[in-house]
Amino acid sequence: MKSVGKPLVRIDGRAKVTGEARYSYEVQVPGAAYAVLVTSGVARGRLVEIDTSAAEREPGVLAIITPRNAIRLPGKLHGEPPDRVVQALQDDRILFSNQPVAVAVADTLERATHAALLVRVRAEAEPPSIRVQDALDRAFPHDIVAGGRKQEPDSAHGDAARGMREADARIEQAYEVPPETHSPMEPHATIALWNAPDRVTLYDSSQWVFAVRNKIANAFAIPKENVHVMTKFVGGAFGCKGSPWSHVIIAALAAKQVGRPVKLVLTRQQMFGMVGGRPQTVQAVALGAKKDGQLAALRHESTSATSRFDVFVEAAALQARHIYACPNIETKHRVVRLDIGTPTFMRAPGESSGSFALESAMDELAHALALDPLALRLKNYAEIDPSEGKPFSSKSLRQCYTEGARRFGWDKRPAKPRSQTREGLLLGMGMATASYPANFSPASAVARMLPDGSAQVESGTIDLGTGTYTVMAQVAADALGLPYEKVRFDLGDSEMPEAPISAGSMTAASVGSAVLLTCGALREKLVQLAVADPASPLHGARTEEVRVEEGRLAAQGRSDTYADVVRRAGEKPIEVRSKAAPGEERKKYTNLAFGAQFAEVLVDPDLGSVRVSRMVGVFAPGRVLNARTARSQLMGGMVWGIGMALLEHSVYDEKLGRIMSRDLADYHVPGNADVGVVEPYFIEEQDEHVNPAGVKGVGELGLCGAAAAIANAVFNATGRRIRTLPITPDKLL
Amino acid sequence: MRQIAYQRAGSVDEAVQAAAQPEAAFLAGGTSLVDLMKLEVLNPARVVDVTRLDLSRIEPRADGIRLGATATNSAVAAHPEVKRRFPALSQALLSGASPQLRNVATVAGNLMQRTRCAYYRDLATRCNKRSPGAGCDAIEGWTRMHAILGGSEQCIALHPSDMCVALAALEATIHVRGQRGERDIPFGDFHLLPGDHPEREFALEPGELVTWVFVPATAAAARSRYVKVRDRISYAFALASCATALEVANGRIRVARMALGGVGTKPWRSLEAERMLVGATPRAETFRRAADVALRDARPRRDNAFKVELAKRTMIRALTLSAEGA
Numbered sequence A: 001m002k003s004v005g006k007p008l009v010r011i012d013g014r015a016k017v018t019g020e021a022r023y024s025y026e027v028q029v030p031g032a033a034y035a036v037l038v039t040s041g042v043a044r045g046r047l048v049e050i051d052t053s054a055a056e057r058e059p060g061v062l063a064i065i066t067p068r069n070a071i072r073l074p075g076k077l078h079g080e081p082p083d084r085v086v087q088a089l090q091d092d093r094i095l096f097s098n099q100p101v102a103v104a105v106a107d108t109l110e111r112a113t114h115a116a117l118l119v120r121v122r123a124e125a126e127p128p129s130i131r132v133q134d135a136l137d138r139a140f141p142h143d144i145v146a147g148g149r150k151q152e153p154d155s156a157h158g159d160a161a162r163g164m165r166e167a168d169a170r171i172e173q174a175y176e177v178p179p180e181t182h183s184p185m186e187p188h189a190t191i192a193l194w195n196a197p198d199r200v201t202l203y204d205s206s207q208w209v210f211a212v213r214n215k216i217a218n219a220f221a222i223p224k225e226n227v228h229v230m231t232k233f234v235g236g237a238f239g240c241k242g243s244p245w246s247h248v249i250i251a252a253l254a255a256k257q258v259g260r261p262v263k264l265v266l267t268r269q270q271m272f273g274m275v276g277g278r279p280q281t282v283q284a285v286a287l288g289a290k291k292d293g294q295l296a297a298l299r300h301e302s303t304s305a306t307s308r309f310d311v312f313v314e315a316a317a318l319q320a321r322h323i324y325a326c327p328n329i330e331t332k333h334r335v336v337r338l339d340i341g342t343p344t345f346m347r348a349p350g351e352s353s354g355s356f357a358l359e360s361a362m363d364e365l366a367h368a369l370a371l372d373p374l375a376l377r378l379k380n381y382a383e384i385d386p387s388e389g390k391p392f393s394s395k396s397l398r399q400c401y402t403e404g405a406r407r408f409g410w411d412k413r414p415a416k417p418r419s420q421t422r423e424g425l426l427l428g429m430g431m432a433t434a435s436y437p438a439n440f441s442p443a444s445a446v447a448r449m450l451p452d453g454s455a456q457v458e459s460g461t462i463d464l465g466t467g468t469y470t471v472m473a474q475v476a477a478d479a480l481g482l483p484y485e486k487v488r489f490d491l492g493d494s495e496m497p498e499a500p501i502s503a504g505s506m507t508a509a510s511v512g513s514a515v516l517l518t519c520g521a522l523r524e525k526l527v528q529l530a531v532a533d534p535a536s537p538l539h540g541a542r543t544e545e546v547r548v549e550e551g552r553l554a555a556q557g558r559s560d561t562y563a564d565v566v567r568r569a570g571e572k573p574i575e576v577r578s579k580a581a582p583g584e585e586r587k588k589y590t591n592l593a594f595g596a597q598f599a600e601v602l603v604d605p606d607l608g609s610v611r612v613s614r615m616v617g618v619f620a621p622g623r624v625l626n627a628r629t630a631r632s633q634l635m636g637g638m639v640w641g642i643g644m645a646l647l648e649h650s651v652y653d654e655k656l657g658r659i660m661s662r663d664l665a666d667y668h669v670p671g672n673a674d675v676g677v678v679e680p681y682f683i684e685e686q687d688e689h690v691n692p693a694g695v696k697g698v699g700e701l702g703l704c705g706a707a708a709a710i711a712n713a714v715f716n717a718t719g720r721r722i723r724t725l726p727i728t729p730d731k732l733l
Numbered sequence B: 001m002r003q004i005a006y007q008r009a010g011s012v013d014e015a016v017q018a019a020a021q022p023e024a025a026f027l028a029g030g031t032s033l034v035d036l037m038k039l040e041v042l043n044p045a046r047v048v049d050v051t052r053l054d055l056s057r058i059e060p061r062a063d064g065i066r067l068g069a070t071a072t073n074s075a076v077a078a079h080p081e082v083k084r085r086f087p088a089l090s091q092a093l094l095s096g097a098s099p100q101l102r103n104v105a106t107v108a109g110n111l112m113q114r115t116r117c118a119y120y121r122d123l124a125t126r127c128n129k130r131s132p133g134a135g136c137d138a139i140e141g142w143t144r145m146h147a148i149l150g151g152s153e154q155c156i157a158l159h160p161s162d163m164c165v166a167l168a169a170l171e172a173t174i175h176v177r178g179q180r181g182e183r184d185i186p187f188g189d190f191h192l193l194p195g196d197h198p199e200r201e202f203a204l205e206p207g208e209l210v211t212w213v214f215v216p217a218t219a220a221a222a223r224s225r226y227v228k229v230r231d232r233i234s235y236a237f238a239l240a241s242c243a244t245a246l247e248v249a250n251g252r253i254r255v256a257r258m259a260l261g262g263v264g265t266k267p268w269r270s271l272e273a274e275r276m277l278v279g280a281t282p283r284a285e286t287f288r289r290a291a292d293v294a295l296r297d298a299r300p301r302r303d304n305a306f307k308v309e310l311a312k313r314t315m316i317r318a319l320t321l322s323a324e325g326a
């Protein structure tokens, strides 16, 4: 009985809906004090004075910690990306609005909240700069860190300028994606508890406990082994919990300073600026093509915003290097420094924002050539990676296109824009290609067979709400030959074997591979024990002949069980630790997941409101570990695409340099009414090259191309090409 | 810590008396008040809970309907007589907030909900409404969700309510009770323009309690319509909205009432536009002319110029629907 692939419900689902699951801030810590941040209203300047007297007089207040009295951190505050430069009350510079400038610590949350309000901050303010457009002349190239690898900001293959000159049709346009904020339901939260002057435990809402461990160890100059970090449940993250931000250090600092455990949670408003967001990108795309649609040149240049003190590059033009067969491809990434908090990876960083530009441009090209947009993509179908000349580890995009077009009814698309209506609304259809790197990073796991014949498997990875607990148990069950119910998978603890950041859609691939190999090794070990043990019915059998099913080891008509093997070996759990890491084999291929997005929209011709009535996405993500959780991830990505296309925007006040759409009433994400029919489908692939688990990851793929498909449908419906997201009614009047 | 006294009023008299004390505020559903208290924008020293008062009845009468101050937005929206005789009111309510909010939000609370101006809600910015004389960061800031009608140099905060737009068009009256007795306030006089005192928002004396709202029944009201345009399909404030009520006889408009939302510092009625409509034939050109008049004095800011045209089209749509229903 195979478990992998089955649409099992999430093992933690019940605990979550009943409230039994404890999220980081909910962990009960005796004697805990509460910390509330005071953040800057100024975006750029210097603290002149912080008057804490009124706050300090309040009953229950333990400390008001400011740069003046905060303990000096003995170690290093930042490391290699994706670690970020943070502000932990160590100096008086103000680098962005909402930067922490003080923290109030009191015996209750209410008292700390009130004390924080009483802290009077006086700052010297300088005018901030917060728009990419205003700083283009200071743009500079910078290496990209994506999927755990460094990549060059620029690429050139062939001669794009010549390709453009020789083209019959040209599209040269600028596209813009505004700054966005992740806005997970669960706010960032940290509990810090010093067990000894050099030993600390943290419960943190994090995508990577090891990053938190390392950052704390470095900042406080204590050994890594002395930092214990746990994250059992995460209520959404999408990238903004991938790097430990200022508040994590501040929580630990405050706990040290007041000599009590400290709980710190950000308010919704504090999550706008301090914990990253998708940076604004201004992108230029140039496409040149022959009459028949054959691409002669593809140029994609992206300029994205970063902070004054750190660099994050939105890798918007990376995908242009790999997805269309074109002899002349040029890509460039530039960043500009602005007075904003450092942006970070936000679901499908680069691929989502970049695909909006590139796939909109492809639609524009199709229109210019009077070609069907899908036919244009097929015309330029890349059988091998056009830039690197390598084969793809696997690629089923053609099937995705065909299957998607059939399921969606692409043949009913009106070729002429603004030519079809439904109940008085303009109807339009659009499509786009989706692609996302099939990332794979080193990961490790431990697997134990217990005397009762059940297995315990652990890896220090995270379940972001995506189903890690569930799918890893499925992988382990099959690898061990156990029923799913007999496996317990645990995660979210820095004392477990090390796992990569749960981001970049690589948890299933990386940790899945580690679990697969580790459990395979455990199975192997148990089989060997059995055949070597004179007391086993399998004594003397060859290990290759032994089959394991449902915990029963069988060969030559004889059988043994895991439980008996462990018992006979001394009743102690039998343990194997192992890991998976990308090898040389993988480097021979370009490892990407692909998909095809189709969207139908209805637009009010007078009032400009857009409704996405239907989306069909067909994705080829390698092996599907759990049909339900994978589908949910893809669906969530597609729904996110609706938000990206129509709603999401962190709006800055340009004078104050402050995000003003700073709650969920002003920062719009889709509600149920915004989501019509959303249908994700898979084309499963057998991919032996991508990683041992054969998995490409689905967390981000569903968002890639989604905004472009919607924008293209809006064009088809209205004849209006909107190149700046989000597509709000005012843009269609 | 700041202490907040909580008092549950057992009677209307007790409520009025309790609220006459300094820094008191009535507490109904709390969806506007408590929200702003958490943001430390409103800081009453005493809250007087009115939700247990016997003021939640919805009473249809021959000449109209009386909506109790504490009737919930959901209850009013779903009331068959409201749906039949005042469809715009039901539509407006249902287009606002979310089911969860509407289940606790009340008639009086909705009347007096505060602006959603992001600057008003953010202590790090300057706001004349929040602290008189402090200045306004909104006027030269992010103005996409700000008023283009009825603003002053001190304040351009948008009036946010949908229900109020319908009630303005339906010419409701607001019945209040204070220490000096009872009185009726015509709907149009209830919300104040910001002028030099944006902190004064309502024509209420300190401690005055809204007890009910009366909506007169007319032939036009029975064919009233509400149209709302917003960024998100539900759970978003209006970019522009319009309530209209028309009575058409022999191909001519006999009675016309309209009010705009999402554009004014208060629910925005244009008597001039209404007058233009009367006697005219209900056609697109008529509606367009009336809409031009209604928005003539619009004063857009950097981010909200689109509202002028959007409001006109919204008004035309609502008038068209009302005329079709007539």
Ligand SMILES: Cc1cc2nc3c(=O)[nH]c(=O)nc-3n(C[C@H](O)[C@H](O)[C@H](O)COP(=O)(O)OP(=O)(O)OC[C@H]3O[C@@H](n4cnc5c(N)ncnc54)[C@H](O)[C@@H]3O)c2cc1C
Pocket (backbone or CB within 6 Å): A665, B025, B026, B027, B028, B029, B030, B031, B032, B033, B034, B035, B050, B069, B070, B073, B095, B096, B097, B098, B101, B104, B105, B106, B107, B108, B109, B110, B111, B112, B113, B114, B160, B161, B162, B163, B208, B209, B210, B211, B235, B236, B237, B238
């Ligand atoms: C996220 C969100 C989205 C929303 N979206 C919309 C929307 O799209 N459209 C819309 O119209 N509204 C919207 N609202 C606002 C909502 O309609 C109001 O918050 C609600 O109607 C207020 O009613 P309440 O009973 O909760 O008032 P409360 O918060 O209890 O009170 C509001 C004010 O009224 C005063 N008050 C209450 N009762 C009386 C009385 N009897 N006499 C005198 N004064 C009284 C209070 O003192 C207070 O000043 C939204 C609110 C939220 C939080």
